[in-house]
Amino acid sequence: MLRIRNLKCFYGRIMAIKGISLSVAAGEITCLIGANGSGKSTLLSAVCGLLPDWTGEIELEGQSIKGLEPPAVVRRGISLVPEGRLIFPPLSVMDNLKLGAYTRYKKRAANAVEADLESMMSLFPILRERFRQPAGTLSGGEQQMLAIARALMARPRLLLLDEPSMGLAPMIVEKIMEVLEVLRSGGLTIVLVEQNALAALEAADRGYVLETGAVVLQGAADELLADKDVKRAYLGKDYGDFYDAG
Numbered sequence: 099m100l101r102i103r104n105l106k107c108f109y110g111r112i113m114a115i116k117g118i119s120l121s122v123a124a125g126e127i128t129c130l131i132g133a134n135g136s137g138k139s140t141l142l143s144a145v146c147g148l149l150p151d152w153t154g155e156i157e158l159e160g161q162s163i164k165g166l167e168p169p170a171v172v173r174r175g176i177s178l179v180p181e182g183r184l185i186f187p188p189l190s191v192m193d194n195l196k197l198g199a200y201t202r203y204k205k206r207a208a209n210a211v212e213a214d215l216e217s218m219m220s221l222f223p224i225l226r227e228r229f230r231q232p233a234g235t236l237s238g239g240e241q242q243m244l245a246i247a248r249a250l251m252a253r254p255r256l257l258l259l260d261e262p263s264m265g266l267a268p269m270i271v272e273k274i275m276e277v278l279e280v281l282r283s284g285g286l287t288i289v290l291v292e293q294n295a296l297a298a299l300e301a302a303d304r305g306y307v308l309e310t311g312a313v314v315l316q317g318a319a320d321e322l323l324a325d326k327d328v329k330r331a332y333l334g335k336d337y338g339d340f341y342d343a344g
Contacts, residue, residue: 099124099287105154114140116311129290129298132308138291146178147171177254181261183245187234194233198251218247239270256287263294275301295332299323
């Protein structure tokens with residue numbers, strides 16, 4: 099679905115990503131884990147066309163998306179759930195969702211968009227209750243659900259999520275991971291960027307560990323969960339001791 103070769107990203111003279119290569123298989127959840135500053139969000143920004151200063155190759159289903167503006171990337175089948183949600187607080191839940199489908203209205207797909215609104219409310223029932231409320235009145239977890247639903251309104255084939263569990267209660271994080279499993283079961287390909295390495299690896303099929311702009315480890319998610327270095331660095335010492343004892 100997605101193939102990245104020798105990606106180098108820059109902020110001025112600073113190289114934030116240093117030649118990363120990775121691939122994302124269709125119909126799977128691939129997670130990227132690592133500490134702050136490891137380059138996870140920068141990588142997503144490059145894929146989405148939000149970061150113009152990069153070199154290398156990014157291909158979606160074998161076709162280069164290099165140089166495409168963000169709206170063109172969305173039309174090609176990629177949607178981003180950004181870090182911090184970035185909903186539009188004064189607008190209603192309904193209007194936030196409709197904005198997620200802005201590229202589709204140009205194709206006179208209003209009836210299909212209305213049907214997708216119903217699908218989003220079935221996926222996240224709380225949004226039906228909040229449908230006409232200003233999005234800014236929602237709780238943090240409800241806003242995250244809205245951000246995911248808004249991204250899905252573009253009907254992506256590849257969904258990118260940047261720190262969806264940030265600041266949320268464990269129960270809400272569990273709910274979001276359950277939704278990602280439902281989406282994956284429906285054939286959607288997902289890239290999940292997370293500092294919550296345990297939640298990410300338990301949800302994913304495959305993972306990459308990033309440090310200071312480079313991939314330092316990759317493999318099947320269950321293999322990374324069992325890796326001693328990953329356990330010590332990202333899952334916590336107590337988790338590693340418990341895992342080893344088991």
